[in-house]
Amino acid sequence: MKTHRMIAAALVCAAPVLGAQSLVIRNATVVPVTGPRIPNATIVVQNGRIAAIGPNLPISSDATVIEGSGLFVYPGLIDSGTRLGLTEVGGVPGPDDTRELGEFNPQDVVLTAVNPSSEHIAITRANGITSAITSATGGLVSGIAALIDLAGWTPNDMAAKARAGMVVNWPSAAPPRGFGGFGFGPPRSPAERQAEYVRQVRDIYRYFDDARAYAEVKARATANGATLPTSFRIDLKMEALTPVVRGEMPVIVEASNAQQIRDALTFADSAKVRIVIRGGTEAWQLADALAAKRVPVVIAPLTSVPGGDEPYDAVYANPGVLSKAGVLIAFESGSASSARDLPYHAGLAEAFGLSGDDALKAITINPAKIWGVDKDYGSIEAGKVANLIVTTGDPIDIRSLIKEVIVRGQRMPFNDRHTRLYEQYRARPKPKP
Amino acid sequence: MNLNYLRTSACSGASGRNATGLVSRASRLSAAIGCAVFVAIGALPAQASQASGTLDPLSLPAPTAGTLVAITNATIMTASHGTIERGTILIRDGRIAEVGANVQVPPGARVIDGTGKFITPGIIDAHSHTAAEAINEGTQSVTSEVRIEDVLRQDGISLYRQLAGGTTTINILHGSANAIGGQNAVVKLRFGLPVDSLRFAGAPLGIKFALGENVRQTSRSNPSRYPRSRMGVEDLLRDAFTSAREYRARWKEYDGAKAVWDRAKRKSGPEPVPPRKDLELDALVEVLEGKRLVHWHSYRADEILMALGIAKEFGFRIATMQHALEGYKVADELAAAGTGASTFADFWGYKMEAWDAIPQNAALMAERGVLVTINSDSDERARRLYQEAAKTMRFGGASEESALRMITLNAALQLGIDKRVGSIDVGKDADLAIFNAHPFSPGARVEMTLIDGRVFFDRSTAPTLEWLIEQQKKKPRVTSEEGAR
Known part of the structure; x- marks a missing residue:
């Protein structure tokens, strides 16, 4: 019983209380990302949004005040690829919702499966990440990724953009990495791999052709307010792809090697869809093409x-090469348990040619642009959602401490699984010898 | 940084890079990488060019008497006695001869300008599986006779990449498939030299033991071995050490009888027959006698306590618990036993027994008096252990020096090689990592890595991505059609 009460208490603390009371951070150095830093600034938050930023703003008497002197305020960080809410403990199949069976599942909505009380959410948030794309994998088309804020009672509460992109796992003809290049399953010759690759790419083309045809037929059938004839069979998979072929939703193409990226670019032109390359380890080889086609990575x-x-240093230097070529870049942790490492990937890139400013943008304003939410997210500007972090320094610096995390105007507690265990065992009395 | 002299040596710099004709990127890379090794401080260009063929261990270009190198005006993070601003390290014959803020550079010394650079001891990875042809002999639960040393290989590129991350010494361990695994090998990353030259001469013997889900084969639907439970593991260990004790007693009995027989002027009866030599038990006897360090793979607190109990029962000290992700729960017990812990900075949740891991583990154990290191257990993480160490500051509140020691001096202490490596102190091997910035800061990368005073990695002559792209721009790749014209 006691345990249950503790869990209940933790849940109450972890969830935001939506309300109108205002929150103020004062005397802090504000790093808006989209503009120059503002020293000794005050940020006023109301109704979950940034109401004002500037020196000497009036503070209402009922506002919660965070003293920010000596500290910095950054926008909450955005992770552009995680498994948050979809998995809990590695190797334990029960809570794993990261993959569905079958090759084509565009109709699967990842938000449905997000567990708002996953331990990983609070742990990730505590390191300054306030929003994340969460997506499934498996098959060739694995469903609709969601952009979530890392706080909320229900999946819908958490959604910043429920339908942020359609995940396509671009096949690969390259030998699998790891396990000595053997991967799982029987080893296959280069010719076998190439044949399989061609078949799978052809399947993707056909699938998107079908979706376009479906959307056109349905549009014609319902033109001028006409009722859909009863003979028309609704296909949920094709329905799910309709916004994609209309260019309303991007395709997140998981592609790492140069051949995959090159072929994905050709596919985007041919199928007339908007794509975001995710993975992109060898994207440096195609930096100019990606920049010219305005395809983000x-x-x-x-x-x-x-x-x-x-x-x-190829993996480390890749982001800098892309950024200098004019490609819009962002980072992903690709994980649930290691999602809190997001800013440190940007830090590694900084060591090998990405500027500090561009590194910060790649985990704030750039992802907001890529996911089409830059009106509300990604920088500290009046009117935007108040996802803010108060830190002792640049969040990319591992040594910086995150003192406050604010999601939609609400201060988040730091009572995650790790801090609980830490406090519990730090207080353990010395055992008797 | 004044590194021009390096470019003049026989196979570094432009000559190695601008390979004639349309050689593949791979071969250009390997040519350039290969050259980096022989850009040895103390080795003259002529020697270096001779060294480009095959080398046997005895013809290693040993630092010659009188060879002097000075790294000047750098921030020196000693790991043993704080940080020296604008300091100089003087290297003589591959060892650190002087270190401090007021070191005079003797005439004739080669000077590396360290202005703006940060120098740390060469990083020591207390848990690696690099450069071994095989990792696990898991067909039986006790395989103390197998040796990593027998399956070392050059494993080229991975060693090079770890050097490029400032790592100079690694502890190559057997895997965790079985409770009593094989014997480890401590090596220096003398990349490019024959495999026998990797060995860290004089490093104490060691062995890998393991506990938990891997040993119990919990991820297998058809576990093939006893034991399947933690109770069974304890029984197996007690059984193995009981056998080792009996084996040792038989040998003692024989040694005594043989001595008597040897001393006797008149031999009465036949010469005593020695017990049958058992390589498996020999290694366990060495453990019992404190001659072989046990590095014990573990996750949960309960199994750590069980291991400490077995060690106490049989009278040996466990050198380290490896991983020890729940070490923070039993830190006092570890400290009291004099057992170190070698853990991940924040890798967790990848299996059930890693579910109670916390990123404060290293710092909390250290706070309670445990000798702690941060290890890689991975060819990937081994390239950036300096970043992993910084996480102990971020999540656990460790001091900067404590964090640095977790990847240098503490690892040397755990492996029993602290008289030779692990800190920047006079008399120790000149194993050093030179960073462009504070190693824990974003933007930090390794510029140069030295082992025994010789440069084994130098970014200024390394084939980097930037360099490769420049080459491709200068000399566009000829396509097959163009080639046919």
Whole structure:
């Protein structure tokens, strides 16, 4: 019983209380990201949004005041690829919702499966990440990714954009990495892999052709307010792809190597869909093409090793090369349990050619642009959603401490699984010898 | 940084890079990487060019007497006695001869300008599986006779990449498939030299033990071995050490009888027959006698306590618990036993037994008096252990020096090689990592890595991505159609 009460109390604390009371951070150095830093600034938050920023703003007597002297305020960080809410403990199948069976599941809505009380949400948030794309994998088309804020009672509460993108796992003809290049299953020859690759790419083309045809037929059938004939069979998969072929929803193409990215660019032109490349480990080879086509790249965790014949710093230097070429870049943790490492991938990139400013943008305003929410997210500007972090320094610096995390204007508690265990065992009395 | 002299040596710099003709990127890369090794401080260009063929261990270009190198005007993070601003390290014959703010650079010394640079001891990875042809002999629960040393390989690129992350010494461990695994090998990353040259001469012997889900084969639908439970693991260990004790007693009995027989002028009866030599038990006897360090893979607090109990029962000290993700729950017990812990900075939740891992683990254990290191257990993480160490400051409130020690001096202490490596102190091997900025800051990267005073990695001559892109722009790749014309 006691445990149950503790859990209940924790849940109450963790969830935001929506209300009109205002929150003020004063005397802090504000780093808006989209403009120059503002020293000794005050930020007023009302109704979950940033009401005003500036020096010497009046503070209402009922406002909660966070003293920010000596501290910095950054926009909450945005992770452009996670499994948050979809998995809990690795290797334990019960809570795993990261993959569905079958090749084509565009109709699967990831938000449905997001567990708002996953331990990973509070842990990730405590390191300054306030929003994240969460998406499934498996098959060729694995469903609709969601942009969520990392607080809320229900999945719908958390949604910043419930339908942020359609995930397509671009197939690969390259030998699988890891396990000595064998991967799982029987080893296959390069010719076998190539044949399989061609078949799968052809399937993706056909699938999107079908979706376009479906959307056109349905549009014609319902033109001028006509009722859909009873003979028309609704296809939920095709319905799900309709906003994609209309260019209203981007395709998140999971593609790492140069061939995948090159072929995905050709596909985007041919199928006339908007794409975001995610993975992009070898995107440096196509930096100019990506920039010319204005295709953004979400860069996979920099904590991977390059291919055997690539420079030792190829993975680290890739973001800098892309950014300098004019590609809009963002980062992803690709994880649930390691999602809090997001800013440190940007830090690694900074060591190998990405400027500090661009590194910060790649986890704030750039993802907001990529996911079409830059009116509300990604920088500290009046009118935007008050997702803010108060820190002792640049969040990309591992040594910086996150002192406050504010999601939609609400101060978040730091009572996650890790801090609970830490406090519990730090207080353990010395055992008798 | 004045590194021009490096470019003049036989196979560094432009000559190695601008390979003639249309060689593949891979071969250009490997050519340039190979060269980096022989840009040895103290090795003259002529020696270096001779060294480009095969080398046996005995013809290693040893630092010659009188070789002097000075790294000047750098921020020196000693790991043992604080940080020295604008300091100089003087290297003589591959060892640190002097270190401090007022070191005179003797005439004739080669000077590396360290202005703006940060120098740390070469990073030591207390848990690695690099450079071994095989990791696990898991067909039986006790395989103390197998040796990583027998399956070392050059494993080229991975060693090089770890050097490029400032790592200089690694502890290559057997895997965690079984309760009593094989013997480890401590090596220096002398990349490019023959495999025998990797060995860290004089490093104490060690062995890998394991506990938990891997040993119990919980992820297998058809576990093939006893034990399947934690109770069974304890029984297996007690059984193995009981056998080792009996084996040792048989040998003692024989040694005594043999001595008597040898001393006797008149031999009465036959010469005593020695017990059958058992390589498996030999290694366990070495553990019992404190001659072999146990590095014990573990996750949960209960199994750590069980291991400490077995060690106490049989009278040996466990050198380290490896991973020890729940070490923070039993930190006092670890400290009291003099057992160190080698853990991840914040890797967690990847299986059930890693569910109570917390990123404050390292700092909390250290606070309670445990000798703590941060390890990689991965060819990937081994390239950026300096970042992982910084996380102990972020999440656990460790001091900067404490964090640095977790990847340097503490690892040397755990492996029993602290007289040779682990800090920047006079007399120790000149194993150093030179960073462009504070190693814990974003934007920090390794510029140069030295082992025994020799440069094994130098970013200024390394084939970087930036360099590769420049090459491609200068000399566009000829397509097959163009080639055919």
